Amino acid sequence: MGIREVIAKKRDGRELTSEEIGLVVGEYVSGNSSDAEMAALLMAIVLRGMTPRETADLTFAMVESGERLDLSSVPGMTVDKHSTGGVGDKTTLVVAPLVASLGVAVPKMSGRALGHTGGTIDKLETIPGLTTDLSPDRFCRQVADIGVAIAAQTERMVPADKRIYALRDATATVESIPLIASSVMSKKLAVGADAIVLDVKAGRGAFMPDVERARKLAQAMVDIGGRAGKRVVGLVTRMDEPLGRAVGDAAEVAEAIETLAGGGPADFAELCEIVAGHMLAAAGAAGSAEEGRTFAQRGLESGSGVAKLREMVAAQGGQVGVVEEPERLTLGAARIPVVLERQGHVTRIDARRVGLVVRQLRARAGAHKAVCGVLLHRKVGEVADVKPAASVLWPEAAGPAPERAIAEVRAAFEVSEKAVPANCVLAGVVTA
Amino acid sequence: MGIREVIAKKRDGRELTSEEIGLVVGEYVSGNSSDAEMAALLMAIVLRGMTPRETADLTFAMVESGERLDLSSVPGMTVDKHSTGGVGDKTTLVVAPLVASLGVAVPKMSGRALGHTGGTIDKLETIPGLTTDLSPDRFCRQVADIGVAIAAQTERMVPADKRIYALRDATATVESIPLIASSVMSKKLAVGADAIVLDVKAGRGAFMPDVERARKLAQAMVDIGGRAGKRVVGLVTRMDEPLGRAVGDAAEVAEAIETLAGGGPADFAELCEIVAGHMLAAAGAAGSAEEGRTFAQRGLESGSGVAKLREMVAAQGGQVGVVEEPERLTLGAARIPVVLERQGHVTRIDARRVGLVVRQLRARAGAHKAVCGVLLHRKVGEVADVKPAASVLWPEAAGPAPERAIAEVRAAFEVSEKAVPANCVLAGVVTA
Numbered sequence: 001m002g003i004r005e006v007i008a009k010k011r012d013g014r015e016l017t018s019e020e021i022g023l024v025v026g027e028y029v030s031g032n033s034s035d036a037e038m039a040a041l042l043m044a045i046v047l048r049g050m051t052p053r054e055t056a057d058l059t060f061a062m063v064e065s066g067e068r069l070d071l072s073s074v075p076g077m078t079v080d081k082h083s084t085g086g087v088g089d090k091t092t093l094v095v096a097p098l099v100a101s102l103g104v105a106v107p108k109m110s111g112r113a114l115g116h117t118g119g120t121i122d123k124l125e126t127i128p129g130l131t132t133d134l135s136p137d138r139f140c141r142q143v144a145d146i147g148v149a150i151a152a153q154t155e156r157m158v159p160a161d162k163r164i165y166a167l168r169d170a171t172a173t174v175e176s177i178p179l180i181a182s183s184v185m186s187k188k189l190a191v192g193a194d195a196i197v198l199d200v201k202a203g204r205g206a207f208m209p210d211v212e213r214a215r216k217l218a219q220a221m222v223d224i225g226g227r228a229g230k231r232v233v234g235l236v237t238r239m240d241e242p243l244g245r246a247v248g249d250a251a252e253v254a255e256a257i258e259t260l261a262g263g264g265p266a267d268f269a270e271l272c273e274i275v276a277g278h279m280l281a282a283a284g285a286a287g288s289a290e291e292g293r294t295f296a297q298r299g300l301e302s303g304s305g306v307a308k309l310r311e312m313v314a315a316q317g318g319q320v321g322v323v324e325e326p327e328r329l330t331l332g333a334a335r336i337p338v339v340l341e342r343q344g345h346v347t348r349i350d351a352r353r354v355g356l357v358v359r360q361l362r363a364r365a366g367a368h369k370a371v372c373g374v375l376l377h378r379k380v381g382e383v384a385d386v387k388p389a390a391s392v393l394w395p396e397a398a399g400p401a402p403e404r405a406i407a408e409v410r411a412a413f414e415v416s417e418k419a420v421p422a423n424c425v426l427a428g429v430v431t432a
Numbered sequence: 433m434g435i436r437e438v439i440a441k442k443r444d445g446r447e448l449t450s451e452e453i454g455l456v457v458g459e460y461v462s463g464n465s466s467d468a469e470m471a472a473l474l475m476a477i478v479l480r481g482m483t484p485r486e487t488a489d490l491t492f493a494m495v496e497s498g499e500r501l502d503l504s505s506v507p508g509m510t511v512d513k514h515s516t517g518g519v520g521d522k523t524t525l526v527v528a529p530l531v532a533s534l535g536v537a538v539p540k541m542s543g544r545a546l547g548h549t550g551g552t553i554d555k556l557e558t559i560p561g562l563t564t565d566l567s568p569d570r571f572c573r574q575v576a577d578i579g580v581a582i583a584a585q586t587e588r589m590v591p592a593d594k595r596i597y598a599l600r601d602a603t604a605t606v607e608s609i610p611l612i613a614s615s616v617m618s619k620k621l622a623v624g625a626d627a628i629v630l631d632v633k634a635g636r637g638a639f640m641p642d643v644e645r646a647r648k649l650a651q652a653m654v655d656i657g658g659r660a661g662k663r664v665v666g667l668v669t670r671m672d673e674p675l676g677r678a679v680g681d682a683a684e685v686a687e688a689i690e691t692l693a694g695g696g697p698a699d700f701a702e703l704c705e706i707v708a709g710h711m712l713a714a715a716g717a718a719g720s721a722e723e724g725r726t727f728a729q730r731g732l733e734s735g736s737g738v739a740k741l742r743e744m745v746a747a748q749g750g751q752v753g754v755v756e757e758p759e760r761l762t763l764g765a766a767r768i769p770v771v772l773e774r775q776g777h778v779t780r781i782d783a784r785r786v787g788l789v790v791r792q793l794r795a796r797a798g799a800h801k802a803v804c805g806v807l808l809h810r811k812v813g814e815v816a817d818v819k820p821a822a823s824v825l826w827p828e829a830a831g832p833a834p835e836r837a838i839a840e841v842r843a844a845f846e847v848s849e850k851a852v853p854a855n856c857v858l859a860g861v862v863t864a
Binding site: 011036047048 | 436437439440443466467468469470471472473474475476478479480599602603604605607
């Protein structure tokens with residue numbers, strides 16, 4: 001059977017075999033089949049779907065396209081995490097060192113900013129001197145030595161995902177649960193941790209607009225993990241307002257350090273505790289996610305997490321001084337106050353709009369982009385008065401701040417005379 | 433709106449505007465959009481369909497991609513015909529000169545063999561000296577002068593169709609009524625005849641497996657023609673056994689000449705009369721298809737059609753002697769008898785199988801391929817006894833005939849003790 005027959009089979013709504021999926025991915029990566037053939041197959045998958053078995057086989061075929069890490073030198077269980085991306089989502093920077101400090105190794109490969117959401121790698125690189133470009137050997141050794149490493153995904157792992165994702169982006173075939181799930185999970189399986197906690201975001205600031213669809217994506221990824229023999233938990237969390245109070249690379253690192261030191265914003269600290277709790281439970285270091293959360297809270301209170309972050313920064317060549325004085329990260333940034341036109345209870349802060357403002361600021365600030373950001377002095381459920389509800393962070397060296405950004409941040413807020421509760425972060429948990 | 437947004441719109445099942453369809457075809461032909469983008473759109477069209485309005489706009493955009501003929505120098509109405517392709521289908525060779533001899537000009541552009549079916553151009557080129565490579569000027573002048581020309585499609589007309597068809601073939605996006613209909617009709621509209629008769633074949637030897645789907649394709653093409661201001665009739669005809677008694681380039685030309693001279697096989701002569709009758713009616717030269725058929729019968733009896741073929745062959749540089757002595761066309765071919773293992777009433781002759789045998793013979797015979805073929809001495813409804821039911825035509829110069837071909841032809845026959853009627857050719861007529 002050739003590529004065309006495989007495309008025709010999926011076009012007609014039939015289930016592909018493991019061999020057929022292996023063939024199309026293999027031929028595509030080796031250059032024996034064309035972008036056009038893959039694009040036609042991708043559109044057929046978007047419209048016809050894939051069974052859980054097919055989705056897992058697609059994931060496995062993508063993993064086969066490149067190198068895999070060898071974590072055998074790491075003692076004990078390892079746990080990985082992934083977020084589908086949100087605005088102000090700096091969770092990895094907290095939970096990776098926190099969980100490592102509690103005895104479970106965390107090998108974490110991360111990506112860069114995509115669309116209106118930031119990227120962990122961009123954030124981490126605001127720490128002077130720190131490198132995220134670790135060779136597989138160095139990465140594994142660091143995880144074995146200190147229990148944690150956060151590095152940029154390398155070109156040599158899952159090249160099929162990189163090529164297929166670029167093609168999906170060009171051909172309007174991004175929106176497909178089997179394709180999204182296989183893309184995420186192929187990268188997790190190539191890293192090879194024993195357990196994986198997925199944070200699937202739903203809402204205005206997320207790629208998944210609603211909780212129902214986010215739950216389906218979580219289910220698809222949990223299923224792939226199960227078929228690969230991994231312990232996987234999928235959390236569905238809300239992403240309507242930005243997570244925490246800081247949005248922007250340097251500001252988010254500062255907020256993550258603050259949170260590790262026990263002083264972070266309530267919604268963000270809560271999410272970190274939940275994610276870390278599930279990571280500890282999935283790795284067998286806690287009897288349940290609830291017990292894991294208790295351990296995580298203690299790790300924040302005791303300062304073990306912030307100590308582990310210091311170790312990691314040092315291991316990756318970064319200046320550890322910023323862990324003591326995180327305010328140094330945003331030095332040189334003007335804080336332009338954003339006062340709302342109306343006073344009242346904040347009912348909504350449009351995460352997507354805030355994310356896009358920060359993206360635009362970064363694009364205009366050039367070399368100084370790391371300090372661009374937005375600080376939210378008021379969150380949903382709080383009262384906005386005549387004091388600034390937010391600040392725009394803008395590099396003084398880059399000239400006057402764009403007026404439009406200030407107006408955009410103001411417009412992201414909705415205010416009402418009636419009080420509303422703070423947003424609840426966790427919307428659901430999907431297990432095998 | 434960009435290409436990706438157009439793809440996404442069709443992916444989501446929404447109707448594209450004329451401008452959107454014009455954009456994607458124009459950008460593709462000019463090289464500004466990729467095969468991958470077009471392939472994704474084509475798969476979305478296969479699975480989501482197109483409205484009649486979209487299908488017509490796609491056709492018009494494809495016509496716009498290249499040159500169009502200028503038939504203004506041709507006096508009176510012009511009529512074109514098209515067959516979706518069958519085994520033994522040499523109808524054009526009869527009806528084009530026949531209708532021209534009855535006073536309606538026929539400008540006919542044809543294709544080459546595709547899959548298991550032959551091509552009019554390959555057949556016509558078996559006449560020594562004849563060229564089917566006519567410049568647009570020469571083509572139009574010949575139609576104006578003698579009322580008929582049959583030429584090969586040129587590269588410069590509807591280049592979008594050529595490129596899109598190659599892509600569809602590679603990406604399993606051939607099977608789509610809007611895409612098939614727009615491909616056929618774009619070529620007809622670029623020629624520009626006033627009326628068009630379409631012969632949509634259904635059955636074992638056709639690209640459309642059943643009459644219902646063939647009727648839908650006919651309807652789609654009639655609809656496009658109506659939106660282009662043309663008079664279009666769609667005939668749905670059966671293609672279960674080969675048409676007539678001859679399959680193979682030279683043998684089919686000989687049979688067409690025989691039929692024009694009033695002596696062809698019953699099923700093929702009947703189809704020619706029906707098609708010619710509709711062509712005359714559509715062009716206004718007959719009051720009805722029935723009256724047109726009567727005119728056509730008279731044209732076959734009077735020899736006016738064969739005289740017009742002689743004129744056409746001469747105009748295109750061919751040796752007119754073969755029109756007098758068509759048996760010269762298959763000189764050099766051995767006739768290997770095929771005797772069935774069982775005697776009885778012939779109930780079925782698998783057209784597809786016979787078509788594939790001839791394709792294989794042509795492939796093996798190399799330079800002598802024109803004389804390869806199969807002659808059916810028995811058709812469905814006739815009795816097969818100990819005499820040969822068929823002969824395989826094989827060039828003596830090419831060595832011993834392939835034994836396998838003989839067995840394949842034998843296996844194409846089904847025989848029963850019970851008598852069955854001859855196959856009925858016409859299965860339906862679709863008008864605006």
